[in-house]
Amino acid sequence: xxxxxxxxxxxxxxxxxxxxxxxxxxxxxxxxxxxxxxxxxxxxxxxxxxxxxxxxxxxxxxxxxxxxxxxxxxxxxxxxxxxxxxxxxxxxxxxxxxxxxxxxxxxxxxxxxxxxxxxxxxxxxxxxxxxxxxxxxxxxxxxxxxxxxxxxxxxxxxxxxxxxxxxxxxxxxxxxxxxxxxxxxxxxxxxxxxxxxxxxxxxxxxxxxxxxxxxxxxxxxxxxxxxxxxxxxxxxxxxxxxxxxxxxxxxxxxxxxxxxxxxxxxxxxxxxxxxxxxxxxxxxxxxxxxxxxxxxxxxxxxxxxxxxxxxxxxxxxxxxxxxxxxxxxxxxxxxxxxxxxxxxxxxxxxxxxxxxxxxxxxxxxxxxxxxxxxxxxxxxxxxxxxxxxxxxxxxxxxxxxxxxxxxxxxxxxxxxxxxxxxxxxxxxxxxxxxxxxxxxxxxxxxxxxxxxxxxxxxxxxxxxxxxxxxxxxxxxxxxxxxxxxxxxxxxxxxxxxxxxxxxxxxxxxxxxxxxxxxxxxxxxxxxxxxxxxxxxxxxxxxx
Ligand code: NAP
Numbered sequence: 001x002x003x004x005x006x007x008x009x010x011x012x013x014x015x016x017x018x019x020x021x022x023x024x025x026x027x028x029x030x031x032x033x034x035x036x037x038x039x040x041x042x043x044x045x046x047x048x049x050x051x052x053x054x055x056x057x058x059x060x061x062x063x064x065x066x067x068x069x070x071x072x073x074x075x076x077x078x079x080x081x082x083x084x085x086x087x088x089x090x091x092x093x094x095x096x097x098x099x100x101x102x103x104x105x106x107x108x109x110x111x112x113x114x115x116x117x118x119x120x121x122x123x124x125x126x127x128x129x130x131x132x133x134x135x136x137x138x139x140x141x142x143x144x145x146x147x148x149x150x151x152x153x154x155x156x157x158x159x160x161x162x163x164x165x166x167x168x169x170x171x172x173x174x175x176x177x178x179x180x181x182x183x184x185x186x187x188x189x190x191x192x193x194x195x196x197x198x199x200x201x202x203x204x205x206x207x208x209x210x211x212x213x214x215x216x217x218x219x220x221x222x223x224x225x226x227x228x229x230x231x232x233x234x235x236x237x238x239x240x241x242x243x244x245x246x247x248x249x250x251x252x253x254x255x256x257x258x259x260x261x262x263x264x265x266x267x268x269x270x271x272x273x274x275x276x277x278x279x280x281x282x283x284x285x286x287x288x289x290x291x292x293x294x295x296x297x298x299x300x301x302x303x304x305x306x307x308x309x310x311x312x313x314x315x316x317x318x319x320x321x322x323x324x325x326x327x328x329x330x331x332x333x334x335x336x337x338x339x340x341x342x343x344x345x346x347x348x349x350x351x352x353x354x355x356x357x358x359x360x361x362x363x364x365x366x367x368x369x370x371x372x373x374x375x376x377x378x379x380x381x382x383x384x385x386x387x388x389x390x391x392x393x394x395x396x397x398x399x400x401x402x403x404x405x406x407x408x409x410x411x412x413x414x415x416x417x418x419x420x421x422x423x424x425x426x427x428x429x430x431x432x433x434x435x436x437x438x439x440x441x442x443x444x445x446x447x448x449x450x451x452x453x454x455x456x457x458x459x460x461x462x463x464x465x466x467x468x469x470x471x472x473x474x475x476x477x478x479x480x481x482x483x484x485x486x487x488x489x490x491x492x493x494x495x496x497x498x499x500x501x502x503x504x505x506x507x508x509x510x511x512x513x514x515x516x517x518x519x520x521x522x523x524x525x526x527x528x529x530x531x532x533x534x535x536x537x538x539x540x541x542x543x
Pocket of ligand 1: 062063064065066152158159191192193194195196197199214215216217336357362385386387388441499501506
């Protein structure tokens with residue numbers, strides 16, 4: 001009988017850099033390190049294809065909330081010119097096609113290892129190398145380790161008693177089966193009303209016999225107003241790429257629109273209503289930009305909240321359902337605001353009902369369905385649109401150990417601590433693309449990703465030119481940065497949403513720390529450029 005251990009793959013691959021993840025970040029990082037700096041680099045990707053978030057999130061209605069012409073790489077003029085988006089907001093399959101096109105166009109696949117889930121990464125100080133192991137037992141080493149694992153890639157399935165005994169099928173939206181789910185004739189329960197649940201509900205309602213939406217926190221949403229893109233718009237976007245890039249680089253959130261300079265409180269009620277009406281008609285995340293102080297002044301925010309509340313009451317015919325849908329407990333946009341296609345309208349259908357599980361909490365899942373304090377709901381399918389262990393989850397899922405074997409989990413016991421969201425003190429040569437403490441999820445993601453990838457590439461080039469081998473965030477610099485991240489969040493209304501995933505509040509036991517940098521993308525870019533210009537101030541570089 002063969003020794004079972006000999007059949008385990010145990011190859012060691014040595015590279016200049018290892019990149020974990022083949023989504024937007026990993027693909028561009030590979031291109032930069034391999035094709036611009038000439039390094040040997042390998043991407044390790046758990047999925048069987050490229051795409052990251054867009055590989056896994058195949059739930060009905062999955063679509064991006066950033067507009068197509070801005071949800072693109074801007075590093076290549078040729079790529080911008082040749083790719084044609086079909087709709088105002090790209091749908092998941094189209095984004096996946098785009099990322100596959102990028103992988104082929106830049107010949108990236110040959111350096112990506114698919115079906116390879118990284119489980120461990122250990123820093124060896126004597127050799128100045130990262131040792132990386134995978135679920136299948138493969139081992140790799142590299143001088144640089146770059147995590148491109150995304151911010152929202154660790155599914156959060158709530159620990160509700162009884163799920164194991166449910167006689168129907170259940171799914172989490174972030175781990176959707178590739179073959180899809182047939183809802184025809186089924187009684188479907190949807191738990192969660194974040195961006196995902198709000199996108200999925202109307203699409204599931206079209207197909208299912210009945211949809212029950214279990215809402216814990218009422219959520220604001222603004223119409224997306226999706227539509228096919230006209231040839232004129234596509235031509236304009238291509239011809240204006242330099243201007244669009246300039247706008248996206250100059251704004252707080254990396255979107256291709258500017259924020260009004262006017263305060264909501266300086267406008268008369270009529271002017272305010274007109275501005276909100278116009279923003280509602282235009283649709284999309286741009287609604288937040290109607291006035292400059294919506295995210296910083298509670299009284300200004302209240303005017304937006306009241307406008308949205310009135311709109312929902314107008315749309316939803318049943319006053320009791322409308323009351324539940326508008327029973328907000330946080331300022332507008334203090335949680336990531338969804339945009340929707342006929343979400344509130346879906347509650348006017350005969351086959352859709354809303355259950356307020358804050359008023360009557362879910363007690364357990366029974367073999368037949370969901371049991372709340374007051375009733376049991378018979379279901380054939382449960383869809384968990386319950387979000388993610390955001391930002392830190394994807395990093396902590398890997399057993400990452402820095403100097404002296406210190407686990408990242410231990411270094412972040414009280415919450416994530418980074419310098420610029422790019423590095424962690426005690427973890428040399430580890431870079432975290434869109435890591436906690438960077439604008440990441442508060443920004444149009446491709447803009448945040450390109451900035452990080454380019455900064456990391458510039459930093460490694462700087463090291464190569466000077467024969468430097470090691471870079472590590474200084475603890476003091478990280479402490480100051482964490483303080484600044486907190487100050488930036490406190491200058492906004494964002495921390496006022498006490499159940500927000502920005503604060504880690506959606507995962508029981510997770511430390512409550514505001515994770516993304518709320519000081520704005522343009523300001524952040526300036527800080528990073530300044531740090532680099534000063535010889536990587538706050539980082540210790542050595543040979
Ligand atoms: P989410 O915003 O975290 O929403 C999760 C929902 O599940 C919330 O309504 C939450 O209620 C509810 N929930 C969680 N645990 C529950 C429980 N035990 N019982 C009842 N309800 C529970 O997650 P998401 O909707 O997947 O969105 C996450 C982020 O992904 C978004 O904010 C966005 O950044 C991104 N995203 C983007 C797009 C896009 O661009 N199109 C689409 C989808 C997602 P509470 O609010 O009470 O916690």
